[in-house]
Amino acid sequence: MVVYFAFLLHIYQPPVQIAPVIKQIVNESYRPILNALRDHPKAKISLNINATLTEQLDDYGYQDIIEGISTLASRGQIDFTGSGKFHPLLPLIPEPEVLRQIKINNETNRKYFGSIYNPKGFFPPEMAISEEIFPAIKKLGFDWVISSGIANSLPEFPSTFISQHEKNGLNLVFRDDMISIDCAFDKINTVEAFANRLKYKNQDHDYYVILAMDGETFGHHVKHAIKNFLIPLFKALPNRNDIKLCTVSEIIEKFPKGSKQIPKASSWSTMPYDLDRKVPFPLWFDPNNPLHLEQHRMIMYALTTVHLAEKYHNGMDNDQKHLYTNARSFLDRGIHSCQQWWASKRPWYSPDMIIRGLSEIILASVNAKRSIPSTSKDILQAMDLIFKDMLIAQNKIIESL
Template sequence: MVVYFAFLFHIYQPPVQIAPVIKQIVKESYRPILDALRDHPNAKISLNINATLTEQLDDYGYRDVIEGISTLASRGQIDFTGSGKFHPLLPLIPEPEILRQIKLNNDTNRQYFGNIYKPRGFFPPEMAISEEIFPAIKKMGFDWVISSGIANSLSEFPTTSISQHNKTGLGLVFRDDYTSIDCAFDKLNNIEAFANRLKYKNQDQDYYVILAMDGETFGHHVKHAIKDFLIPLFEALPHRDDIKMCTVSEIVDRFPKGQKQSPKASSWSTMPYDLDRGVPFPLWFDPNNPLHQEQHHFIMYALTTVHLAQKYYDSMNDDQKGLYNNARSFLDRGIHSCQQWWASKRPWYSPDMIVRGLSEILLASINAKRSIPDVNPDIPDAMQLILEEMLRAHNKIILSL
């Protein structure tokens, strides 16, 4: 019996992140992880890199990180996944925005990584899924989607087959939540403890385990995790027959298709008690959190203004088209999930990050309002009403910080 396991590392920084933080994470995490993989040709991972981070790496002069990822991908040591470029919580935005974010992510990452960027799998930001997002993922040509183990709705946790989404046919893989969390929080930090955790099933049949976590865990959040855990693991695995490292796509290819299911709406931060109270996305959209409610209203108002302006794009002059394009760019950036996460107070809270997100969204609506030509006298009035509602929501948020 062999346990096939895969690491899926998710690396991302919000588009409003400050340069010193990027610099620190590159030094502590991204470069050392790439070095460890390069020095151990048998090691491999699945990698989600949101394209907003790819752009930031380029903007701040870290081309070596981009080139290192490209080289490892060309050697088969990195298996890319797709995502949304600016890391929005996909279940909270309409399908046209989901499709746009996925396309932006694909286009930007292909610009930097070239044709080696051909993701088969999809990583929803925060592993937040709901039934509404699967059709968009299918339309964009992906084969499989990863979500948290809590999303599994089958009576057994799939480890010997790949379950299928009952409507789209997408392959469904689920992370082992407890093992992933213990790795992330430095509770599984030596090879034997790790191997014994993976071999938790007493059976003759091969099975698989998927471990997914923030890549920044290694070296940045847990300073010694690369030196004391990842590198020794990479060195030991070629000499072991009981556990084998592979990518998530290799697991999907190795194991047969299984039962169909409709997974539960959830995220990788959702707990059983959250599902019991009907709150699948507690760190981003908790009905008992007034900040979340006003943030959501604020974003929906901004979406309305930009989509309204888009209807008049063909009648805009060049200056107005420039304003609309600014509005569209600010909205793409502004709907990143971090502003809601920092408003969750569970236990994370940062007024600075909340306000940075609000600013991007407000700029989107202001530019959208200014872009509309004088073709319909009712449109400016409608925009004015929407902006007044946005400012009411904005004031509620600001005054509560």
Template sequence: MYWANFLHIYQPPTQKPYWIKRVSEESYWKIFRLFLENPRAKITMNISGILFELFEKNGQNDIIEMIKKLFDQGRLEVTGSAKYHPLLPFLPKQEIIRQIKLNEETLCHYLGKNFRPNGFFPPEMGFFPELSPILEELGYKWIIVDELSFPKQAAKQQYNRIYQASNAKDFSIFFRERKMSWVILSGQIGTGKLLLQSLGDRLKKNEYLITAMDGETFGHHRPGLEMLLFEIYNSNKIKNVKISELLDLFPQREEIEPQASTWALMEKDLEKKKPFARWQDDDNEIHKAQWELTKLAIDSVEKYESNSPEYQKARRSLDKALHSDQYWWASARPWWSIEMIELGAKELYESIISCPEMPEEIKEKAKKLYHKIVFTAFDWQRAGIIEKLSRSEDEEIRQRTDESLPRLPKKEVEKMVNRLKKEMKLVANRQEYERAAQVRDRIKELKKYSSEEKLEPSSEGNKEFNLNK
């Protein structure tokens, strides 16, 4: 069996220096150091162009150097993407292409002028069928998407062949396996030995496994989880490859018509034909106003294009303002942040008013939309709407996940806990008490997975991930 692991790392263009430094120390630095220390390990990653710039701006040049070293060694494959992490299904074609080319220019600056990516990661894994021919025109060979993009009407997905989009001549589609990705990132299986055991007879088959996760999960969101990756990498029971290598390893091809999805998609949203509900929901008044303002900004800035320095500044402002975070945090499913909502709306509004020769009526319309977004967000929060929406969504997630949390051998749990206790002591000695509390909570969580402990509800995973089946 071949294992191709994919990690996505990203921070929004407005991220504060404190968080760049913190996530770098807790996650990015550890991940890349461990890759350099494990010469057998290979990885395919999306490292967004804006994150490279934030690394440099915030004094994280050692991370850039580690990335470049791994890349030059041929053990790190970097995909293309959209520079500022916009949700591509809702952008016009010219904006999609612009974001992709901006990202390529930035990656060439940091990885070398001859850098040319084969693969593509759409932000939020937000795929729609019309994206495939656009990427093929730009020279890409493949895209990674969630397995819910696999068409239901097709025969069961096989992992001994490569699938190709029916609307692109020679363009491949790789599907992230939700089950194993969730099992790893949720921490439900905390050692490489147990994870490999869960694959059973599949390990002996000539097929591939693709996992895909946010890189920040390892070390930042879940202290100590970065060690799990390298227990898997160090195993001789599974062959580690980069995604592009699968194209040669599996010559059989099959044409399909993939459907729209994201990696945060829930099946209930797919049934309602709302694959992007966390970013664009017609029942969400804030979303509707956000996208109206987004469209106004794109149309207006494009219409009044010029070569003036003022216009170029407004254009760059719009590029950054298209990031997907603002819509995600307005979903209340269950994630919510008035700060992110306001900041995103303000960026879009300012890209309009800073554009030279922009008519006053357009500026006034943008201002009203900005106010509508912010005031509606405050009204929802005061009226208890957010609490109701968040609780409903969070309870549903819990119901889907808790019944089948895997029961881990006590010996394996103790191994993980002892490792984390050492880390907790280390960070406490450095007076990083907030971090020590995070590690403490992770230890408490792991103990719930012991086969000798009564399992309590958790918000991670899915009941279909019962590894005993």
């Protein structure tokens, strides 16, 4: 019996992150992980890097990280996944924005990583899925999508076969939530403890386990995790026959297709009691959290203003087109998921991060309004009404901090 397992590491920093934090994470996590892979040529991971982080790495002079990822990918040690560039919670935005975020993520990462960036799989930010996002993922040509284990709707957990989406045939893989969480929180931190945990089924047939977590777990959140766990694991694996490290794409190729399903709307932070109360995205859109409601309202207003401005793009002069481009850029940045996460109070709360995200949304709307030709009086009047409601929502957010 062999347990085939994969690490899917997700690395990302919000577009409003400050430079000293990125520097710290590069030194503690990204660079040591790449070094560990480089020093152990048989080690491999699946990697999601949101393209906003790729740009930040370039902007702050960490080209060695970009080059290191490219080299490892060319050696087959990194299996890329697609995602949304600015890390929005995809189920909370309309399909045109979902498509846009995925497309610009691909375009930006291909700019930096070249043709080696050709992901087969898709990592939804925060593993947040709903039925509404699968058509866009399928349309853009991805072969598989990963979700949290809680999303599985079959009576059995897929571990000997690959489940498929009932409607569009996308291959579905699910994170083993319990083992992933225990790794992330340093509860499994030796090679033998890890191997024994992977062999939890204690059966005579082969099966697979997919572990997914923030890449920053290793070295940044858990300081000793690379030196004391990841490197010893990479060193030991070539000499073991009971557990085999793969990429997620390799697991999908190895195991047969099985039962079809429609996964449950959820995220990798969703708990069973959240599903019981019909709140699939509790850290980003909890109807019982007034901050979440106003944040979502602000995002929807900003989306409306930018989409309205886009309709008048052909009638804009060069200055107005420049304002529209600014609006579009601020909106892309402003829909990142972190501002809602920091408003969840479960237990995370940061007025600073909430305000940073709110500022991007306001800048998007202001630039969108200013881009509209003065002859379009009806649309400008509509913008005025939207702005009045935005002010109310903004004041509620500020007053609640």
